[in-house]
Amino acid sequence: MNCEQYQDLLSDFIDGSLTPSDHETVEAHLGVCGVCAEARSDLNSIVSFCREHRGEYEAVPNEGALWLRISNIIESQSGVSSPAVVPAEAGWWFRLMNRHWQLSFPQLASGVAAIVLVVSLLAVIGARRFSGSGVQSSGLSLASTGSSVQDRYRQRQQVIAYWNDRVELNKARWNPQMRETFDRNMSVIDAAVNDSLSQLTQNPHDEISEEILNGALNDKIQLLQEFSQL
Amino acid sequence: MNIYSPATVSRMRNIAALLAFLFALGLPVSVSAQQKVSRHFPAGKNVRLELKNISGTITVETWAREEIKITASMEAPTARFNPRQTDAGLVIDVVSDNRGRNDVGDVNFKVQVPARSSVDLETRRGQITVSNIQGDLVRAHVSTEGTIELSGINAARVFASNTIGDIYFDGEFASGGTYEFKSGQGTITLRLPANCGFRLVAMAPAKKISMGQFWHNGMKLLGDGRKITGDVGDGRASVTVTNYQGNINFLRR
Numbered sequence: 001m002n003c004e005q006y007q008d009l010l011s012d013f014i015d016g017s018l019t020p021s022d023h024e025t026v027e028a029h030l031g032v033c034g035v036c037a038e039a040r041s042d043l044n045s046i047v048s049f050c051r052e053h054r055g056e057y058e059a060v061p062n063e064g065a066l067w068l069r070i071s072n073i074i075e076s077q078s079g080v081s082s083p084a085v086v087p088a089e090a091g092w093w094f095r096l097m098n099r100h101w102q103l104s105f106p107q108l109a110s111g112v113a114a115i116v117l118v119v120s121l122l123a124v125i126g127a128r129r130f131s132g133s134g135v136q137s138s139g140l141s142l143a144s145t146g147s148s149v150q151d152r153y154r155q156r157q158q159v160i161a162y163w164n165d166r167v168e169l170n171k172a173r174w175n176p177q178m179r180e181t182f183d184r185n186m187s188v189i190d191a192a193v194n195d196s197l198s199q200l201t202q203n204p205h206d207e208i209s210e211e212i213l214n215g216a217l218n219d220k221i222q223l224l225q226e227f228s229q230l
Numbered sequence: 231m232n233i234y235s236p237a238t239v240s241r242m243r244n245i246a247a248l249l250a251f252l253f254a255l256g257l258p259v260s261v262s263a264q265q266k267v268s269r270h271f272p273a274g275k276n277v278r279l280e281l282k283n284i285s286g287t288i289t290v291e292t293w294a295r296e297e298i299k300i301t302a303s304m305e306a307p308t309a310r311f312n313p314r315q316t317d318a319g320l321v322i323d324v325v326s327d328n329r330g331r332n333d334v335g336d337v338n339f340k341v342q343v344p345a346r347s348s349v350d351l352e353t354r355r356g357q358i359t360v361s362n363i364q365g366d367l368v369r370a371h372v373s374t375e376g377t378i379e380l381s382g383i384n385a386a387r388v389f390a391s392n393t394i395g396d397i398y399f400d401g402e403f404a405s406g407g408t409y410e411f412k413s414g415q416g417t418i419t420l421r422l423p424a425n426c427g428f429r430l431v432a433m434a435p436a437k438k439i440s441m442g443q444f445w446h447n448g449m450k451l452l453g454d455g456r457k458i459t460g461d462v463g464d465g466r467a468s469v470t471v472t473n474y475q476g477n478i479n480f481l482r483r
Contacts, residue, residue: 175332185394
């Protein structure tokens with residue numbers, strides 16, 4: 001056995017719950033190993049203290065009073081050390097960094113809520129600024145349209161890209177006439193998409209253009225899906 | 231001055247004669263390559279036909295017999311056509327039957343059904359003509375180009391859509407029914423009886439909506455005339471018409 005394994009047995013050794021042979025082995029080791037003997041001594045003193053004061057710490061008489069005492073001790077200690085540590089001519093950053101913060105739970109919760117609120121506001125402002133740069137597609141920009149239109153447009157474009165890939169895989173198999181027909185009809189739908197995007201660029205709140213845009217994008221997806229089966 | 235030798239001229243004449251002979255032989259061969267298949271199916275209590283084509287015309291007519299007759303003219307002899315009769319009705323799916331084939335060509339269908347039938351028709355390309363159906367559903371969808379003609383229709387639900395090509399509807403709107411017409415580029419014409427009632431949403435970004443005698447001051451003209459909404463008569467049928475680049479015309483019968 002090594003020292004770690006002997007130290008694992010120390011608790012049982014002190015309690016007297018080891019088998020006689022194990023007890024003898026551990027005792028022999030403690031006689032020759034200073035480190036383990038010291039560990040036994042520490043553990044022994046803890047166990048003795050606990051045995052002596054058994055029953056004294058079973059119930060906290062008044063939790064509030066106890067917390068107040070602890071708080072007072074901490075406050076008194078920090079109050080003593082602060083003036084000595086922070087010099088009078090120290091800058092605001094030094095003072096801020098060397099200040100001892102003590103917050104109650106409601107204060108802490110309020111602080112966290114405030115941080116969340118500020119971060120959310122910054123995120124919204126950032127997103128609006130980002131959206132101000134516009135989504136470029138089909139040669140047109142959705143620069144000033146609402147973010148929901150842009151989001152939907154982006155989602156649709158992703159779906160269109162997926163089905164377009166599927167169609168491109170099969171396209172080579174179609175006869176030339178079918179390919180021409182597909183391309184010609186796709187251009188009609190693309191024209192409807194571009195027209196409505198153009199209208200939305202001029203008037204971001206034009207509900208009719210938004211409706212047409214959604215319809216045309218859905219039609220494009222449907223056309224791609226139908227031709228992906230061929 | 232003749233630049234060819236007599237032997238060359240003679241050889242050219244022979245080749246021309248041979249080509250003419252081969253052409254004369256080949257013409258009837260190409261005609262006879264059109265395969266025509268007819269099948270008859272018993273009509274159940276609720277007759278429903280679902281037909282999905284790739285390319286070619288679809289013509290649906292009604293007749294007084296209690297059966298469905300399908301006649302298919304196939305341009306390519308390799309084209310497959312397997313009608314299946316299920317609980318839901320008769321299903322013909324040329325797309326599935328010929329998946330992966332590139333030599334299907336046009337398949338032109340002529341279908342005869344009892345008047346009370348519902349028909350759900352779809353083709354990637356080609357004209358759809360439906361007449362005198364009085365069933366629950368008439369759906370005609372051309373993915374790309376092909377005109378749609380629906381005449382003598384009295385169904386509770388009608389859906390017609392294409393990308394390029396005209397859509398013509400001549401029929402009745404049932405109270406509580408749903409009617410949708412949509413085209414990318416083509417004229418949509420709805421010919422209706424004077425006493426019909428419907429709630430309309432018509433949209434044409436090209437601002438070409440003509441309500442004809444169905445127009446009244448209670449209708450709303452929105453977006454500089456790109457959209458018209460309003461009730462005609464009792465307004466009990468729901469009618470939606472959308473045309474991206476073409477006209478929408480309402481005609482009173």
